Amino acid sequence: xxxxxxxxxxxxTPPRLLLGPGPSxxxxxxxxxxxxQLVGHLDPSFVELMGRTQALLRYVFQTENALTxxxxxxxxxxxxxxxxxxxxxxxxxxxxxxxYFGARIADMAKRYGxxxxxITKAWGEVFTPSEVKAALDARPAKVVAIVHAETSTGAxxxxxxxxxxxxxxxxxxxxxxxxxxxxxxxRVDEVGIDVCYSGTQKCLGCPPGLAPITxxxxxxxxxxxxxxxxxNWYLDMTLLRAYWDQGRAYHHTAPISMNYALYEGLRLVAExxxxxxxxxxxxxxxxLWDGLQDxxxxxxxxxxxxxxxxxxxxxxxxxxxxxxxxxxxxEYNIEIAGGLGELRGKVWRIGLMGFSSRRENxxxxxxxxxxxxxx
Amino acid sequence: xxxxxxxxxxxxTPPRLLLGPGPSxxxxxxxxxxxxQLVGHLDPSFVELMGRTQALLRYVFQTENALTxxxxxxxxxxxxxxxxxxxxxxxxxxxxxxxYFGARIADMAKRYGxxxxxITKAWGEVFTPSEVKAALDARPAKVVAIVHAETSTGAxxxxxxxxxxxxxxxxxxxxxxxxxxxxxxxRVDEVGIDVCYSGTQKCLGCPPGLAPITxxxxxxxxxxxxxxxxxNWYLDMTLLRAYWDQGRAYHHTAPISMNYALYEGLRLVAExxxxxxxxxxxxxxxxLWDGLQDxxxxxxxxxxxxxxxxxxxxxxxxxxxxxxxxxxxxEYNIEIAGGLGELRGKVWRIGLMGFSSRRENxxxxxxxxxxxxxx
Numbered sequence: 001x002x003x004x005x006x007x008x009x010x011x012x013t014p015p016r017l018l019l020g021p022g023p024s025x026x027x028x029x030x031x032x033x034x035x036x037q038l039v040g041h042l043d044p045s046f047v048e049l050m051g052r053t054q055a056l057l058r059y060v061f062q063t064e065n066a067l068t069x070x071x072x073x074x075x076x077x078x079x080x081x082x083x084x085x086x087x088x089x090x091x092x093x094x095x096x097x098x099x100y101f102g103a104r105i106a107d108m109a110k111r112y113g114x115x116x117x118x119i120t121k122a123w124g125e126v127f128t129p130s131e132v133k134a135a136l137d138a139r140p141a142k143v144v145a146i147v148h149a150e151t152s153t154g155a156x157x158x159x160x161x162x163x164x165x166x167x168x169x170x171x172x173x174x175x176x177x178x179x180x181x182x183x184x185x186x187r188v189d190e191v192g193i194d195v196c197y198s199g200t201q202k203c204l205g206c207p208p209g210l211a212p213i214t215x216x217x218x219x220x221x222x223x224x225x226x227x228x229x230x231x232n233w234y235l236d237m238t239l240l241r242a243y244w245d246q247g248r249a250y251h252h253t254a255p256i257s258m259n260y261a262l263y264e265g266l267r268l269v270a271e272x273x274x275x276x277x278x279x280x281x282x283x284x285x286x287x288l289w290d291g292l293q294d295x296x297x298x299x300x301x302x303x304x305x306x307x308x309x310x311x312x313x314x315x316x317x318x319x320x321x322x323x324x325x326x327x328x329x330x331e332y333n334i335e336i337a338g339g340l341g342e343l344r345g346k347v348w349r350i351g352l353m354g355f356s357s358r359r360e361n362x363x364x365x366x367x368x369x370x371x372x373x374x375x
Numbered sequence: 376x377x378x379x380x381x382x383x384x385x386x387x388t389p390p391r392l393l394l395g396p397g398p399s400x401x402x403x404x405x406x407x408x409x410x411x412q413l414v415g416h417l418d419p420s421f422v423e424l425m426g427r428t429q430a431l432l433r434y435v436f437q438t439e440n441a442l443t444x445x446x447x448x449x450x451x452x453x454x455x456x457x458x459x460x461x462x463x464x465x466x467x468x469x470x471x472x473x474x475y476f477g478a479r480i481a482d483m484a485k486r487y488g489x490x491x492x493x494i495t496k497a498w499g500e501v502f503t504p505s506e507v508k509a510a511l512d513a514r515p516a517k518v519v520a521i522v523h524a525e526t527s528t529g530a531x532x533x534x535x536x537x538x539x540x541x542x543x544x545x546x547x548x549x550x551x552x553x554x555x556x557x558x559x560x561x562r563v564d565e566v567g568i569d570v571c572y573s574g575t576q577k578c579l580g581c582p583p584g585l586a587p588i589t590x591x592x593x594x595x596x597x598x599x600x601x602x603x604x605x606x607n608w609y610l611d612m613t614l615l616r617a618y619w620d621q622g623r624a625y626h627h628t629a630p631i632s633m634n635y636a637l638y639e640g641l642r643l644v645a646e647x648x649x650x651x652x653x654x655x656x657x658x659x660x661x662x663l664w665d666g667l668q669d670x671x672x673x674x675x676x677x678x679x680x681x682x683x684x685x686x687x688x689x690x691x692x693x694x695x696x697x698x699x700x701x702x703x704x705x706e707y708n709i710e711i712a713g714g715l716g717e718l719r720g721k722v723w724r725i726g727l728m729g730f731s732s733r734r735e736n737x738x739x740x741x742x743x744x745x746x747x748x749x750x
Binding site (some may be wrong): 003004005006007008010011013014016020022023025026030032033034035036037038039040041042043044045049052055056059072073074075076077081104108109110111112140199201207208209228229230231232233234250252253254255256260261263264266267270331335338340374 | 378380382385386388389390391393395397398401402406407408409410411412413414415416417418420423424427430431434436447448449450452479482483487567572576582583584603605606608609624625627628629630631632633635636638639641642645646662704710712720729731
């Protein structure tokens with residue numbers, strides 16, 4: 001076999017402004033970290049970096065959980081790590097589905113042998129604690145899973161009371177924080193989320209490729225009591241724990257560069273401060289929402305539970321979804337996304353996350369959107 | 376929670392010469408690709424990049440397989456993708472174990488419900504076709520798995536005749552090419568390997584984080600006939616196929632930067648040419664072997680099936696394994712590795728892979744090793 005080398009030109013990517021549901025733009029300091037030559041995954045300097053990263057992850061998760069680490073895949077691998085380790089064959093599982101990613105959790109929980117019950121809400125709505133309680137009163141669940149920030153709808157699910165309800169009937173709570181961690185408050189210990197996971201490519205301002213995850217003592221107790229091994233070897237926390245604990249027992253070759261990137265991304269979070277970072281995400285979202293209102297465009301999610309990190313806005317009547325997005329991309333290098341599932345063709349999804357959440361980006365988008373829609 | 380920022384200093388990694396079992400050093404052009412700002416994972420330019428990467432992967436795998444792609448994890452995720460998709464609960468599986476990674480395959484195959492039979496050889500040995508045939512005559516297997524290049528022993532397993540034997544009794548052959556792809560010949564179609572996977576961080580000269588993998592028509596036929604869904608959602612090829620095929624149906628957020636890196640790494644392979652690249656790996660291995668012999672050090676694996684990419688050399692009597700490796704690292708910034716399992720304390724593992732496989736690196740190592748051992 002031979003190749004025509006001319007068909008493989010040098011990498012030459014367009015300079016996009018990433019304002020979709022992720023990945024978001026990467027901070028220049030993180031890009032620089034990505035270009036660092038490697039050390040080995042068992043090098044003393046890398047082991048030290050792992051420890052520092054764990055400390056920074058505890059800060060962004062607001063937790064004291066010892067088992068706070070990353071799994072070596074994207075956000076979906078974080079989701080699967082949560083499900084694969086918490087759900088044993090035959091376990092009763094309740095999944096609250098109000099969007100695409102809730103449905104994905106339910107699919108995974110079935111694959112790992114869970115007896116899955118699903119409660120649903122319209123996409124864009126959130127669950128009330130009493131709805132969750134009613135479902136658990138009717139059938140208790142060892143595992144309850146819910147999405148904190150639904151990337152497909154832009155709705156933010158309050159978790160405080162739900163966590164108490166889940167614990168009162170003896171279960172563990174899995175919370176998906178893929179589109180919230182680092183952009184809005186995710187208070188793992190205070191709220192009582194037992195397994196919480198995220199991705200690096202949204203509000204943490206890094207490329208995709210790692211999934212931060214944390215396990216509470218209650219989650220570890222469930223893990224330790226398993227009767228069967230975790231089917232998923234790559235994401236098996238009983239093995240990964242030994243790799244990330246003091247022993248650093250070899251498990252797999254960590255993605256070194258992505259760990260460099262995450263460390264730098266977390267340093268940026270720490271320098272900015274979590275509270276200031278949450279405020280920045282709120283303020284830029286407010287700027288976007290006001291600008292959309294000025295163009296008579298309606299947000300899909302009521303403000304009471306609207307995510308500042310990802311806004312779903314209804315596509316105005318008579319406006320061509322695909323044509324607008326294609327012109328934004330082709331003429332202005334701006335990426336926003338269309339709707340998924342129930343919301344396909346009905347909303348656009350606009351992300352303001354991490355390094356993408358900047359005042360100038362909001363103005364650029366609003367101006368370009370106005371030109372594309374109104375000419 | 377507050378943080379003491381002074382405990383999180385700027386990333387400052389030591390300039391290691393990586394001559395262990397991987398990761399190997401990354402080519403400067405690949406590092407530059409890593410630092411490229413992102414586009415979205417559904418961006419037209421990224422979709423085009425995926426297609427080009429697939430064409431280049433077919434070249435390095437020497438295959439026409441349509442389903443040739445990467446999974447978004449390290450080499451172990453590639454192994455798990457092979458097992459999770461090929462092994463259905465109740466399937467008879469034969470695993471040939473002559474080292475650490477063969478044993479890992481057997482563990483995974485059991486977790487996915489395989490009825491696993493294991494045949495073993497001493498670490499550093501390889502299987503004869505007749506040994507595999509005898510095992511399959513005694514108990515046929517739907518899936519046979521074997522490691523082409525055992526990272527834990529440095530032995531290279533010939534696969535040609537074994538593939539024919541496996542096919543003659545109606546099974547599929549899984550071959551682990553983590554430490555061979557891009558460094559020695561891996562002729563997937565000619566040999567008849569049905570599922571072949573590797574990692575990016577060894578002979579391809581990229582950071583760890585992606586696992587190239589390819590499925591033959593025979594493997595796809597087995598996949599299509601499954602009675603049960605693949606337990607592993609993240610690595611489910613029935614879903615990943617739809618993402619990498621023409622449709623590009625959303626599955627997960629690909630690690631954009633790692634895909635940039637792999638594309639550049641594969642361009643470098645194509646520019647050098649596979650045959651020239653294999654020759655370079657052979658020549659530098661020969662230089663190493665001759666140099667070790669001059670120091671009266673014995674290779675663990677007979678030359679007939681010794682890997683040029685990874686050499687296991689016996690630690691001379693009276694020499695302190697750990698002390699030598701620590702001095703190489705601390706005084707010369709050189710990483711080599713110790714033995715695993717049966718070979719712990721008995722051998723060192725020296726990798727000459729990808730961008731690490733250079734004449735000057737061999738000389739540096741030999742000289743430093745001589746100074747450390749002989750003063």
